Amino acid sequence: xxxxxxxxxxxxxxxxxxxxxSEVTTVPPPPPALILAPRIGYLPLLLPLIKPYFSSTxxxxxxxxxxEYKGLPLKWYIPTGVLFDLLCAEPERPWNLxxxxxxxxxxxxxxxxxxxxxxxxxxxxxxxxxxIINGNCKNVMHMSQSDQLELWNxxxxxxxxxxxxxxxxxxxxxxxxDYASKISWMVLGKVPVRLYVWNVSEDFGDMEDAPPIDSxxxxxxxxxxxxxxxxxxxxxxxxxxxxxxxxxxxxKRKPSEGENDEQSFGSEEETKNNxxxxxxxxxxxxxxxxxxxxxxxxxxxxxxxxxxxxxxxTPISWVANHLRHPENFLHVCVYIKxxxxxxx
Amino acid sequence: AGNFQFPEIGSLHLIRCYPPASAQAFAEKWKLNxxxxxxxxxxxxxxxxxxxTNQVEEGYLSLENVCIVxxxxxxxxxxxxxEASLYDKEDEESTDSATLSGNDNVQPYYFDFxxxxxxxxxxxxxxFRAYCSDGRSLGLNEIESVLxxxxxxxxxxxxxxxxTQEEHPYLNRPWCKLHPCGSSDWMKLLFQAVEKVDRxxxxxxxxxxxxxxxxxxxxxxxxxxxxxx
Numbered sequence: 001x002x003x004x005x006x007x008x009x010x011x012x013x014x015x016x017x018x019x020x021x022s023e024v025t026t027v028p029p030p031p032p033a034l035i036l037a038p039r040i041g042y043l044p045l046l047l048p049l050i051k052p053y054f055s056s057t058x059x060x061x062x063x064x065x066x067x068e069y070k071g072l073p074l075k076w077y078i079p080t081g082v083l084f085d086l087l088c089a090e091p092e093r094p095w096n097l098x099x100x101x102x103x104x105x106x107x108x109x110x111x112x113x114x115x116x117x118x119x120x121x122x123x124x125x126x127x128x129x130x131x132i133i134n135g136n137c138k139n140v141m142h143m144s145q146s147d148q149l150e151l152w153n154x155x156x157x158x159x160x161x162x163x164x165x166x167x168x169x170x171x172x173x174x175x176x177x178d179y180a181s182k183i184s185w186m187v188l189g190k191v192p193v194r195l196y197v198w199n200v201s202e203d204f205g206d207m208e209d210a211p212p213i214d215s216x217x218x219x220x221x222x223x224x225x226x227x228x229x230x231x232x233x234x235x236x237x238x239x240x241x242x243x244x245x246x247x248x249x250x251x252k253r254k255p256s257e258g259e260n261d262e263q264s265f266g267s268e269e270e271t272k273n274n275x276x277x278x279x280x281x282x283x284x285x286x287x288x289x290x291x292x293x294x295x296x297x298x299x300x301x302x303x304x305x306x307x308x309x310x311x312x313x314t315p316i317s318w319v320a321n322h323l324r325h326p327e328n329f330l331h332v333c334v335y336i337k338x339x340x341x342x343x344x
Numbered sequence: 345a346g347n348f349q350f351p352e353i354g355s356l357h358l359i360r361c362y363p364p365a366s367a368q369a370f371a372e373k374w375k376l377n378x379x380x381x382x383x384x385x386x387x388x389x390x391x392x393x394x395x396x397t398n399q400v401e402e403g404y405l406s407l408e409n410v411c412i413v414x415x416x417x418x419x420x421x422x423x424x425x426x427e428a429s430l431y432d433k434e435d436e437e438s439t440d441s442a443t444l445s446g447n448d449n450v451q452p453y454y455f456d457f458x459x460x461x462x463x464x465x466x467x468x469x470x471x472f473r474a475y476c477s478d479g480r481s482l483g484l485n486e487i488e489s490v491l492x493x494x495x496x497x498x499x500x501x502x503x504x505x506x507x508t509q510e511e512h513p514y515l516n517r518p519w520c521k522l523h524p525c526g527s528s529d530w531m532k533l534l535f536q537a538v539e540k541v542d543r544x545x546x547x548x549x550x551x552x553x554x555x556x557x558x559x560x561x562x563x564x565x566x567x568x569x570x571x572x573x
């Protein structure tokens with residue numbers, strides 16, 4: 001378990017950061033900044049490393065820092081590694097980003113006032129995950145300010161040892177050994193997940209030919225907890241994706257081949273609602289009689305978590321325990337191709 | 345005022361996230377008891393590319409173009425009828441400033457309200473944004489100063505609610521959000537009282553929630569909505 005955590009915490013993306021040309025006031029323009037960014041970190045936290053490269057060339061004014069990739073303003077509260085996995089179908093190394101110090105697009109991005117904004121966002125996500133897992137935010141709320149700060153600093157510095165020490169205090173004061181005791185809540189219960197889905201309309205052979213994402217409206221962001229109802233049955237990563245996207249995969253389908261009949265993922269009430277809406281809408285695919293998946297199931301073209309592409313048969317409990325981020329969310333990037341037959 | 349133009353909604357869909365029918369019950373009660381306001385409508389998440397290709401279960405309750413007027417000399421603002429057309433923000437004739445007894449010093453602001461279910465906290469969450477007649481969005485500080493005086497008071501004194509700027513779950517834009525932390529606690533309190541009443545508790549779910557949340561953003565809830573039909 002520790003090895004997987006180290007793998008996750010040591011993951012880093014090499015960035016080549018260019019100052020936007022409109023903000024270059026010197027000739028020749030400054031060379032790009034080369035920064036190694038922790039995957040579990042956030043872009044605004046890199047500012048102290050980046051600013052020295054450009055401070056002498058900036059036009060006068062107040063800094064309002066934002067990042068952009070191929071014209072797309074980047075959401076600063078999404079971890080760096082997730083942005084990379086999502087936006088670079090074919091991993092680009094180094095990853096070429098543009099930085100702006102002026103002209104914050106406040107109609108598109110929520111404001112970021114430096115490290116404090118990122119920290120606030122992180123703590124809120126931690127509370128949200130706490131609520132999902134435990135039904136309340138007590139664990140996080142009972143942490144002292146200084147403990148919260150210590151936890152946050154361990155993330156800023158990508159210091160796993162410090163993080164393990166700090167997060168042990170997340171469990172109502174009792175210091176327990178390591179994450180082994182935390183595993184049990186992931187096997188049965190609710191898993192905090194953030195799913196970033198790109199519906200790829202065209203076919204492409206290589207990832208290199210994938211069209212760039214030019215707007216966040218092309219990405220569907222799904223922030224729903226994953227509920228694992230059955231103990232003992234193997235609930236795979238594939239099952240998890242289908243459960244999180246019932247609109248695409250249809251709840252009545254068998255989740256994977258070989259599973260027996262009584263397995264279901266939703267409550268009875270949900271199935272009932274499904275049937276009720278089906279009466280009104282004629283365009284829902286019919287439930288299958290057999291256990292096989294139909295040809296018109298959406299195709300998962302790519303699934304990335306922490307920069308790796310886990311096999312879809314991997315048990316979700318392993319994935320959630322080993323690949324989650326420090327705020328306890330599992331961030332999953334998926335490229336899906338929905339067959340055109342399903343369009344309205 | 346006149347006819348309201350709404351985006352194609354049709355009948356309200358049963359939403360698997362909401363307690364069954366509570367969204368519909370809320371919208372119908374609102375319509376009945378707030379004739380001066382536009383009704384809440386249910387918006388399907390058609391903007392979300394994934395959901396547009398299939399049966400749509402996700403959506404949210406939307407109330408847009410509510411005109412809140414604040415006079416420059418800081419009187420308690422009054423809410424007037426929203427605009428006739430949801431799309432035409434510059435429609436002059438629907439700004440009913442004539443009802444404000446000749447006070448020239450008024451600034452109309454327009455609010456959009458969305459009630460969106462949070463799967464994480466299992467409560468409805470209120471998102472809203474405000475803009476001027478010229479379409480310019482208001483920042484968070486400006487909004488707090490524009491809200492009617494009594495709702496600003498509620499906001500300050502309330503330990504249940506605070507407002508932050510966050511991204512709209514579907515629209516990829518910054519909106520203001522009324523925080524749900526603590527929602528479940530007072531919703532539980534409400535249910536304990538409500539369970540003693542004859543009608544199903546779930547029908548009152550959104551109405552009860554809104555009766556606490558509404559005043560914070562200047563939308564009062566008439567007492568009739570809380571009574572039995």
